Amino acid sequence: MQKRSIIPVVYILFLMLPIYWLVAMSFKTTNEILSGFSLFPQTFTWENYTTIFTDPTWYWGYINSIIYVTINTLLSVTVALPAAYAFSRYRFLGDKHLFFWLLTNRMAPAAVFALPFFQLYSAVELFDTHLAVALAHCLFNIPLAVWILEGFMSGVPKELDETAFVDGYSFPRFFTTIFIPSIKAGVGVAAFFCFMFSWVELLLAKTLTAVAAKPIAATMTKTASSAGYELGLLAAAGTLTIIPGAIVIYFVRNYIAKGFAMGRV
Amino acid sequence: MKTENQRAWFLVLPVLLLVAFNALIPMMTVVNYSVQETFGDNLFFWEGLGWYEQILRSERFHAALGRQFLFTGLILVIEVPLGIIIALSMPRQGIWVPVCLVLMALPMLIPWNVVGAMWNIFTLPDIGLLGYFLNHTLGINYDMTQDPLAAWITIVTMDVWHWTSLVVLLAYAGLVSIPDAYYQAAKIDGASNWAVFRFIQLPKMKNVLTIAILLRFMDSFNIYTEPFVLTGGGPGNSTTLLSIDLVKMALGQFDLGPAAAMSLIYFAITLGVSWLFYTLMTRDDLN
Numbered sequence: 001m002q003k004r005s006i007i008p009v010v011y012i013l014f015l016m017l018p019i020y021w022l023v024a025m026s027f028k029t030t031n032e033i034l035s036g037f038s039l040f041p042q043t044f045t046w047e048n049y050t051t052i053f054t055d056p057t058w059y060w061g062y063i064n065s066i067i068y069v070t071i072n073t074l075l076s077v078t079v080a081l082p083a084a085y086a087f088s089r090y091r092f093l094g095d096k097h098l099f100f101w102l103l104t105n106r107m108a109p110a111a112v113f114a115l116p117f118f119q120l121y122s123a124v125e126l127f128d129t130h131l132a133v134a135l136a137h138c139l140f141n142i143p144l145a146v147w148i149l150e151g152f153m154s155g156v157p158k159e160l161d162e163t164a165f166v167d168g169y170s171f172p173r174f175f176t177t178i179f180i181p182s183i184k185a186g187v188g189v190a191a192f193f194c195f196m197f198s199w200v201e202l203l204l205a206k207t208l209t210a211v212a213a214k215p216i217a218a219t220m221t222k223t224a225s226s227a228g229y230e231l232g233l234l235a236a237a238g239t240l241t242i243i244p245g246a247i248v249i250y251f252v253r254n255y256i257a258k259g260f261a262m263g264r265v
Numbered sequence: 266m267k268t269e270n271q272r273a274w275f276l277v278l279p280v281l282l283l284v285a286f287n288a289l290i291p292m293m294t295v296v297n298y299s300v301q302e303t304f305g306d307n308l309f310f311w312e313g314l315g316w317y318e319q320i321l322r323s324e325r326f327h328a329a330l331g332r333q334f335l336f337t338g339l340i341l342v343i344e345v346p347l348g349i350i351i352a353l354s355m356p357r358q359g360i361w362v363p364v365c366l367v368l369m370a371l372p373m374l375i376p377w378n379v380v381g382a383m384w385n386i387f388t389l390p391d392i393g394l395l396g397y398f399l400n401h402t403l404g405i406n407y408d409m410t411q412d413p414l415a416a417w418i419t420i421v422t423m424d425v426w427h428w429t430s431l432v433v434l435l436a437y438a439g440l441v442s443i444p445d446a447y448y449q450a451a452k453i454d455g456a457s458n459w460a461v462f463r464f465i466q467l468p469k470m471k472n473v474l475t476i477a478i479l480l481r482f483m484d485s486f487n488i489y490t491e492p493f494v495l496t497g498g499g500p501g502n503s504t505t506l507l508s509i510d511l512v513k514m515a516l517g518q519f520d521l522g523p524a525a526a527m528s529l530i531y532f533a534i535t536l537g538v539s540w541l542f543y544t545l546m547t548r549d550d551l552n
Contacts (some may be wrong), residue, residue, distance in 0.1 A: 007354040011433075012368050015426060018387045019371065021394045025386060037397045079283060082276040090273035098277065105288050107483050107535045113528075115515065116291035139287035142280055200376045202490055217376040231386065238379040245374025246367070253363040 019242070025235035033231045048236035058237065061216035064130065065199065066244065068213065071134035073194040076141040077149075077187060081180065084149035089161070102143040114207040121208050132208045133215070137198045144197065145190040152186025153179075185255045192252045199245060216241060298525035316526035325510070326527065330534075333486065333507040339421050340428075340485040345478060347425070348432025352440055353466070355433075366437075369430040381494025384423045409496065413503035420492045420504055427491065428481060435477040439470035475546045479539060486535050507531060 025033055026048055027041040052058040086092070087099060117136055118127070126132040160182065164174040180187065206218040220237050302312045320326050355365055375383070390396040390408050399407040409415040443465065451461050489508040492498070498505035498513070505513075511531065515524035 004354040005356065007351055008356075008365055011351050011429075012365065015369065015372055015430070017394065018383050018426065021387050022383050033392060037392055037401070039394075075283075079279040083280040086273035086276035089267060090270040091267045092269070092271050092273040092277075095273075098281070102280070102284060104536060104539075105284060106480075107487070107539060108288070108292070108532050110487065110489070113291045113295065114512075115521075116294035117287075119294065120290050135283070136287060138283050142284050146280060196374055199374065202376055202378050217378050220382070221378060234382060235386070238375075238383060241376050241379050242371065242374065246371060249367050249370050249374060253367050 022235050023239050025232060026239045028232055028235075030230055030232040045232075048232045049240075051233060052236055052240065058216075058219060061214060061219035061237075062240065064209070064213050065205075065215040065217070068130040068133040068137070068205070068215070069195055069198045071130060072137045072141060072198045073191050075134060076138055076145045076194045077191050080142055080145035080149055080190065081187075082175070084146045084153055085175070085179070087146065087150045088153035089158070099146075102146060105143050106140050110201075110203050114203055117204060118207050127208060128210045128212050130213045133205045133213060134198075136204045136208055137201060140201075141194040141197055144193055148190045148193060149183070149186050152183045152189075156182055188252045189255045192248055192255075195248050196245065199241075295525045295528055298521045299529055300522075302522055312522055316522045317530065320523055320527045320530060326530075328502070329505055329507045329510040332503075332505065336421070336488075336506055337482060337485045340424055341478065341481060343421070343425055344429045344432050344481060345474070348429050348477070349436050349470070349474075351429070351433045352436035353462070355437055357441060366434065369433055372427050373430055377490035378494050380423065380427055381491040384419065384426075384491075384495050388419055409500075411500060413500055416496050416500060416504050420495060423491060423495060424485065424488070428484070431480065432474075432477045435473040436470055439473040440466060443469045471546070475543070478546070479542055482542060483535060483539060486538070 024039075024041060027044050027046070028038075029043055029045055029047065032038065032041070032043055087095060121127050121132045121136070126135070156179070160178070161174065164178055165171075169178070202215065202217045205215045206221075209215065209218065216237065220234060299316055300312055300314070302310045302315075356362055372380070385393075387393045388396045388407075388409060390400050396407060399405045406412075407415050409419045447465050448461070451465060456464075487508060488506060489512065492504055492506060493509050493512075496504045498509045508531075511524060511527055514520050514527065
């Protein structure tokens, strides 16, 4: 054990403290939480979790979130793949401007665009559907996916393309059977980041849904105001929102760091 | 070497259409509001650049902008060096690497309003872990709903907790890409730790740090959900950052014209500062 490893250890402890507190609260009754301070749950209970898994308004929140996040991730990565290929292999009119313009879409304050988004998606009759949220999240996820994938693709030698074309592969066949498998790691990293930003975003997701596609994060805010402060229940719901992300990050843990190192500025 | 091929546009077209649908139509709606006055019932009157002038002169906007720059400045000054220090002290290989990365990335995967709510219950003076510790164990009078300084410390700490890992991940990615031969050469030359950092590690991390600083700037400048859930902009207006003020104006008071003008000014400032960062940090590459 080296002396300097104390820094990451202290940092990780700092990160885990609020998470521990959330998880600990989720196993307490609301009464215990409000009656005073206790470091560990005194009356350990699964009740908060039972409520969430038996009440459709709760568990549909999770299902809704997972549906639109999945649609968004698939859509973003699918359209970003050919675009990233174009940016990494070809020069074309306006390519640099287009690339920068794509990145600027992360800079617009989402808070302001909530109302126009609501009007736009009402006008095309997609309001309160999973597709609406999935499409809206493309605004910031597609640029990110293009950026990450472009970095990975630039690391693949051009000879691969040329050899394949000489061997008589058509572009679509080359792209799907040879090229994409050769940047698997990049696709994984891009999918991870799309998942992450779509999962944590709330403002647009909340604006574009009412009942049928309401995300879990919005269910939490509604319940907080209607049923008083059900702190234990909220803590359990919050704890459950961490799990999908934790599962996804476990699968891509070895590629995360690499994904950004190869990305271009 | 890239080849010139205009047909590459067809490959980019799906991305262009999807992003343009989401970016241009709402943007034009905002531009449209920003030059008109409405009294409801879909009646609009031409207002010209009046709203812009009003916003640029308003004390309220200046105050919110000042708070926003202070917040973003603090975030960058704390998170970037801290992230680099943590990345430098992380193990380069072994089983602890994935463990560190997964645990560090965890805060970034929590929905933003949950982050706010979590910090809220974490800091409650009598029943939160941190609040109880500060008030009852250390005897510091800490209540962020009363004391503006406590509220500021809390939102900055929350953001450090939430996003420092992004800088760590990026800086770490830059560090592991340095070949061992560089370190061996430095050792032979008898270089100090500082020299290794200054002349090997820092230059190698430059690209990823540019990304980190740009992303942290953009995201902290546009931050809304977490501080809104945590402090609601209070006590008073002390933590009303630009976007919180904007939503108050747009949805609370339904002043669409001024809110739209303010959002475009806001966007222009973000774009301008990002461009400035980008140009300054990539300047050396051009020479």
